[in-house]
Amino acid sequence: MPISIPYRQAAYLISAPKLELCPADSVAEVAFIGRSNAGKSSAINALTDQNKLARTSKTPGRTQLLNYFTLVPGRYLVDVPGFGYAKVSSSQKQQWQKQLVRYLEEREPLKGLVMLMDIRHPLMDSDTLMISWCIKAGIPLRVLLTKADKLAYGASKSTLLQVRKELKDQAALVSVQLFSSMNGQGVDELKTCLNEWLGETGPEAAAGE
Secondary structure, three states, X not given: OEOOOOHHHOEEEEEEOOHHHOOOOOOEEEEEEEEOOOOHHHHHHHHHOOOOOOOOOOOOOOOOOEEEEEEEOOEEEEEOOOEXXXXXXXXXXXXXXXXXXXXXXXXXXXXXXXXXXXXXXXXXXXXXXXXXHHHHHOXXXXXXXXXXXXXXXXXXXXXXXXXXXXXXXXXXXXXXXXXXXXXXXXXXXXXXXXXXXXXXXOOOOOOOO
């Protein structure tokens, strides 16, 4: 039975520059990925109902480390470096991407990925490459079409259906939803997904949210 995670109790733990420095006690973790400035930190803040848990910035590429947030003992959210455009040097960008690939390929407690895409610019080349990698690796993927509040209801629904249609052949591993960190749209839906990924009920799980 899926556990009910107390997301509001999430607390920053560590920023790991490489895989070897990630928490050794992790039983299950979910990573938030996406193009630089796609809204990963804002989504984590909305999920945990904490305005300043994850740092946000209008400057792409601010997240440079694997940032761990404890939910309950042994279970974590991870804010990983953005991929794609960032105002950093080529060598630094390559280093981030190298660590990201290592994390995704080798991190055993990783149970699923939450990929954020701006609803106004979905399925760009870097997104589709990452989705293909996830499918090949067999990692469950939840796509959040972020900033849904920027579009009218009809337009956001149309984009959602369009993206789902594009990814229908991967429906066994990939699911898609609307999301807005501004008005909370999709937060409860995301929690339901994460509860399933983060494991079964155990003595370490806290009750409620």
